[in-house]
Amino acid sequence: MDHVSHPEIREAVARLCARFPGEYWRGLDRDRVYPTEFVNALTEAGFLSVLIPEEYGGSGLGLGAATAVLEEIHRSGGNGGACHAQIYTMGCVLRHGSPEQKARYLPGVASGEIRLQAFGVTEPTAGTDTTRISTFARRDGDRYIVNGQKIWISRAEHSDLMVLLVRTTPREDVKRASDGMSVLLVDMREAVGDGLTIRPIRTMINHATTELFFDDLAVPAENLIGEEGRGFHYILDGMNAERILIAAECIGDGKFFLDRGAAYAKDRKVFGRSIGENQGVQFPLARAHVQVSAAALMVDHATALFEADQPCGTEANMAKLLASEASWYAADQCLQIHGGFGFAEEYDIERKFRETRLYQVAPISTNLILSHVATHVLGLPKSF
Ligand SMILES: Cc1cc2nc3c(=O)[nH]c(=O)nc-3n(C[C@H](O)[C@H](O)[C@H](O)COP(=O)(O)OP(=O)(O)OC[C@H]3O[C@@H](n4cnc5c(N)ncnc54)[C@H](O)[C@@H]3O)c2cc1C
Numbered sequence: 155m156d157h158v159s160h161p162e163i164r165e166a167v168a169r170l171c172a173r174f175p176g177e178y179w180r181g182l183d184r185d186r187v188y189p190t191e192f193v194n195a196l197t198e199a200g201f202l203s204v205l206i207p208e209e210y211g212g213s214g215l216g217l218g219a220a221t222a223v224l225e226e227i228h229r230s231g232g233n234g235g236a237c238h239a240q241i242y243t244m245g246c247v248l249r250h251g252s253p254e255q256k257a258r259y260l261p262g263v264a265s266g267e268i269r270l271q272a273f274g275v276t277e278p279t280a281g282t283d284t285t286r287i288s289t290f291a292r293r294d295g296d297r298y299i300v301n302g303q304k305i306w307i308s309r310a311e312h313s314d315l316m317v318l319l320v321r322t323t324p325r326e327d328v329k330r331a332s333d334g335m336s337v338l339l340v341d342m343r344e345a346v347g348d349g350l351t352i353r354p355i356r357t358m359i360n361h362a363t364t365e366l367f368f369d370d371l372a373v374p375a376e377n378l379i380g381e382e383g384r385g386f387h388y389i390l391d392g393m394n395a396e397r398i399l400i401a402a403e404c405i406g407d408g409k410f411f412l413d414r415g416a417a418y419a420k421d422r423k424v425f426g427r428s429i430g431e432n433q434g435v436q437f438p439l440a441r442a443h444v445q446v447s448a449a450a451l452m453v454d455h456a457t458a459l460f461e462a463d464q465p466c467g468t469e470a471n472m473a474k475l476l477a478s479e480a481s482w483y484a485a486d487q488c489l490q491i492h493g494g495f496g497f498a499e500e501y502d503i504e505r506k507f508r509e510t511r512l513y514q515v516a517p518i519s520t521n522l523i524l525s526h527v528a529t530h531v532l533g534l535p536k537s538f
Pocket of ligand 1: 272273274275276280281282283305306307308309357361363512515516517518519520521522525537538
């Protein structure tokens with residue numbers, strides 16, 4: 155089932171990940187600690203700057219290279235959630251930033267000196283209905299004054315910069331609901347304690363996610379990305395890459411569960427023979443393999459379209475849906491095959507089981523993908 159794409163990257167990532175075994179991740183999970191050593195190792199090896207053009211110090215590779223990195227991290231039993239956004243959040247600056255903004259930030263992001271891995275969109279009252287965000291940036295001379303609240307903003311405590319979506323014109327005053335939003339680059343180093351408060355949210359997984367409170371935060375007007383009012387469209391651009399990369403993480407998770415499930419099924423003896431001799435144990439694993447393989451093809455397809463600069467919104471969404479469901483099915487079967495041991499922390503199955511569940515909800519939930527397919531592909535009436 156293994157992909158042939160980027161074998162050298164895959165091998166190098168697998169070697170690096172071998173230095174961070176289950177024990178490492180288990181310890182962090184227990185105490186909800188950020189994987190600093192792992193993130194530093196990935197940064198030093200250049201794996202987080204694969205998408206940054208060479209002129210800014212990155213490797214200038216296509217999205218497929220990044221999918222290979224993240225898939226291998228997840229296949230090894232690790233988790234890319236602590237730093238995956240460092241790979242793609244910079245895309246907003248790269249595609250829509252001014253030459254000055256690119257020159258100022260991208261080399262530091264490429265070297266890892268600057269962490270640009272916080273992406274502030276979701277709000278407690280708006281939910282998935284992004285056009286209803288109410289965090290507002292009011293222009294005041296050469297700065298914006300930001301007030302409002304965001305939720306589920308991951309890695310905010312581990313980021314120097316954040317790409318923040320705000321309203322700059324009230325929804326009632328624009329023709330299209332998606333107009334009137336803007337993207338600001340917030341320097342967290344200056345903002346925290348001076349208009350920005352970060353409150354960590356403890357969740358069922360070790361994912362450094364937070365709630366943000368903006369109280370008259372001043373952001374220099376020069377930190378506006380692109381044109382005022384076009385922010386929603388800039389954010390949408392980056393979402394395809396994000397969905398494809400998260401789908402690749404699911405494929406990695408799926409392979410992890412298959413590797414572990416098959417090994418355990420061969421090894422575990424009950425009633426005088428290995429449990430893997432029973433078709434009741436074989437078939438769910440075989441089905442999981444089929445589903446993960448099919449989803450991986452959709453991830454490859456979406457990646458190829460993205461790399462060719464073709465429209466890929468539907469394919470990126472479908473890849474994310476299929477991959478998140480395939481990894482979840484594989485997780486469930488792997489846990490079942492492990493019997494009671496599936497619940498023991500030391501096997502890493504229960505941790506990965508919890509971790510892979512996230513992807514049916516974030517970065518976009520399954521229903522919203524189905525709704526996209528229903529209305530945009532099948533031409534059914536809009537339901538909202
Ligand atoms: C651990 C974690 C990390 C995250 N990191 C970030 C981050 O870094 N930055 C960021 O901006 N956001 C982040 N998010 C937010 C994430 O993108 C949202 O949680 C996700 O998009 C779902 O939105 P919601 O939670 O507001 O759910 P809601 O929009 O409230 O939806 C709740 C449920 O209702 C369903 N639903 C809603 N409307 C409809 C409809 N019309 N028809 C059918 N079903 C519907 C949804 O599918 C969902 O299952 C993160 C979330 C989590 C849990």
